[in-house]
Amino acid sequence: MNIQKRNTYKIVIKTTENSLILYKANEYYKSYSVAVGKDTSPTPKGKFKIKTKSKNPGGPYGARWMGLSIPHYGIHGTNDPNSIGKDVSRGCIRLLNENVIELYDLVPIGTEVEII
Numbered sequence: 001m002n003i004q005k006r007n008t009y010k011i012v013i014k015t016t017e018n019s020l021i022l023y024k025a026n027e028y029y030k031s032y033s034v035a036v037g038k039d040t041s042p043t044p045k046g047k048f049k050i051k052t053k054s055k056n057p058g059g060p061y062g063a064r065w066m067g068l069s070i071p072h073y074g075i076h077g078t079n080d081p082n083s084i085g086k087d088v089s090r091g092c093i094r095l096l097n098e099n100v101i102e103l104y105d106l107v108p109i110g111t112e113v114e115i116i
Contacts, residue, residue: 009106011050011075011113013093015043018085020075020093022103032103035083035094043091043115044070050111053104063097064104068113075113076100 010023015036022030037043052067052074062077075093077100078084084096093115095103 009108009111011103011107011111013043013113013115015045015087015115018087020095020103022106032095032099033085035078035086035089037089037091038087041090043089043093044073045115046070048073048113048115050075050107050109050113053109055104062094062100064100066100066104066107075103 008025010026012021012023013019013034013036014021018034018036020032020034021028048068048070050066051069052065054065056063057065057076060079062079065074065076067074073091075095077097078094081096083089083094
């Protein structure tokens with residue numbers, strides 16, 4: 001197996017479980033508790049990619065932003081840590097700031113994100 005394949009990450013977000021699972025080389029690597037979209041603004045389901053990344057985006061986005069290949073949606077931190085584990089966002093996936101920093105540092109632009 002070449003190095004590129006060995007270091008490939010994939011993110012799976014299970015909206016009904018409020019969890020983000022990170023796979024490395026197709027094997028479970030780590031998971032995080034997340035907040036997802038509320039009933040009136042659900043998190044979109046499907047396969048996407050991380051398209052953009054930015055540090056300290058400001059506002060309610062916490063310490064990091066990873067924009068998805070579906071416009072206006074992303075994985076980001078939060079200025080409301082009590083929201084984690086709940087269905088409260090406008091469709092984005094929120095993590096605790098320390099967790100989004102860790103995830104941001106691990107996954108490159110182009111990482112596959114599957115939301116189920």
